[in-house]
Amino acid sequence: MPARTSGESPRGKTRVAVLADSDTRWKWGALTAHRLAPDLHLTGFLLRGRATPTPRQLGEVGVRADRLTEVTCPEFLAELEREPYDVVVLALVGGAVQAVLHGARALWPEPGERPVLVTGYVGVVYEKLADGLLLRHGADLVLANSRHDADRFRAVYEGVGADAAAVTETALPFLGGAPYDAAGDRPYTVVFAAQPSVPESRADRTYLLRRAVEHARRHPDREVLLKLRSKPGEHTTHLEELPYQKLVEKLPGTTANLRLVYGNMGEVLDRTDLLVTVSSTAALESLHRGVPTAVLTDLGVREALGNHHFVGSGCLASWDQLDEGHRPKPDPDWLARQGVAADGPYERAFDTARERLAALAALPELPAPAPYYTCATAPGYLPGILARQHLGTDGRPLPGAVRPATGESRLRRAARSWLRDAARGAYRQGVQRVAPVIRRMGDL
Structure with missing residues (x-):
């Protein structure tokens, strides 16, 4: 260029x-x-x-x-x-x-x-x-x-x-990776791709978690993975006030064939036989590779959940259907409109x-x-x-928004970095721990 x-x-x-x-x-x-x-x-x-x-x-x-x-x-x-x-x-x-x-x-x-x-x-x-x-x-x-x-x-x-x-x-x-290859010697693997903010309520998130546990219990020969985006204290694009890691600790009767996993989504898809989600972009990664993909309807098909985006995809299904062995088949025309193409055109996208x-x-x-x-x-x-973003209406930085690049000792920079990290950690603790407690108290 x-x-x-x-x-x-x-x-x-x-x-x-x-x-x-x-x-x-x-x-x-x-x-x-x-x-x-x-x-x-x-x-x-x-x-x-x-x-x-x-x-x-x-x-x-x-x-x-x-x-x-x-x-x-x-x-x-x-x-x-x-x-x-x-x-x-x-x-x-x-x-x-x-x-x-x-x-x-x-x-x-x-x-x-x-x-x-x-x-x-x-x-x-x-x-x-x-x-x-x-x-x-x-x-x-x-x-x-x-x-x-x-x-x-x-x-x-x-x-x-x-x-x-x-x-x-x-x-x-980030679409790509090897095309789906059905499980051979490895266990049949179901991956629930969790999202930080969808659904939002404790009841809905607990319901989805419970259904994943029930699916693992119904199918002891399967491995059920709860794919998480971030660890407690970390934030991603959306706020997560009720991390699944905390909810699963309070859920009785979890099974040995259900595990929490982190890591690169592409690497997780390498061993996935069924991807389940509410509306995660992971569904498009999965569909691109030809992995059977289910977008859940258990909580309704609603704009607030984002699963309305998948209307016409052929991927909408409930946990009940998945428990009974249903494997959604995506609509090729819908895939093409969504920029998902596992047969080659993606390379020219x-x-x-x-x-x-x-x-x-x-x-x-x-x-x-x-x-x-x-x-x-x-x-x-x-x-x-x-x-x-500390800019005035003319697009220029407000006074004091840009610190001088010189004149600051290494110790002072380290101290400022430590204080900034501490403040960010306090904010995250407030979001994930204090704010939910205050809301619950307000409902009493």
């Missing part, structure tokens, strides 16, 4: 910066960067916040950067002003994407040499479609993980009079995005970023979005 910005690229590689705010978004952003620019020098940045991934979570993702730094939004913008990047991938929640886009507009208010700005979604888009999309408007490429999503994204932008040219159809970057990226990188200048939201279109909404 021809370099647009000044300076020499390391060994002629495309210089890519990925800014992510959770482990799952780091996975999406880093793998997307590799799909868009296979020959790259990857610099990673973790946006400081409640879901900043731990070293264990980053190791589980398995995607490494040439350099990885924890930053605030103003610090990241200072990095963009200081260092020449060819591509910047924003793997963030919508509000943070919007803040960076306004910060980039403040850095490049006129056409000029700047990095190509790329963003998108980490998985299934089943809620806040308009809100999330409009917060991402202004990037040069807004990646859609399927034809279905691309059509919806364009409809939203065109419906509010915003330019939809940035919408680009791709696929989830990023061709269009790579072509568009190369065309943008070849331009002598890029126009200033132009988000849909401005102080004229959203005067009661945008200032709060920017302030949460």
